[in-house]
Amino acid sequence: MLSGVLSGRSERKDMYTAYVTSKGQLAIPAKLRRKYNIKRGTRVNFVEVNGKIVMQPVTREFIESFRGIFKLKPGEKSPTQELIEEHAEEVRRDEEKIARHGV
Secondary structure, eight states: OHHHHHHTOOOOSOOOOOOBOTTSOBOOOHHHHHHTTOOTTOEEEEEEETTEEEEEEEOHHHHHTTTTTTOOOTTOOOHHHHHHHHHHHHHHHHHHHHHHHTO
């Protein structure tokens, strides 16, 4: 459903209403709390996207959804490995320069 909100498409099947208290608090409807495993103390992030407020509970399931997104493809080098190789090449060039000029 979040992708629909972000793209502007309406994939909404159910609509829930809540009211903000004088302290700025908002009660999440029970059906949504159960569906998204939101319990007391669950952290919730709010993001503004195209004039809309998107609420994302930071649950174990949400965190686990990121598993593997930084996994390297076969033959791909990590950014750390690329930096190590670049530095080694710079050192090699500097040593050649010193050897040529006798500095």
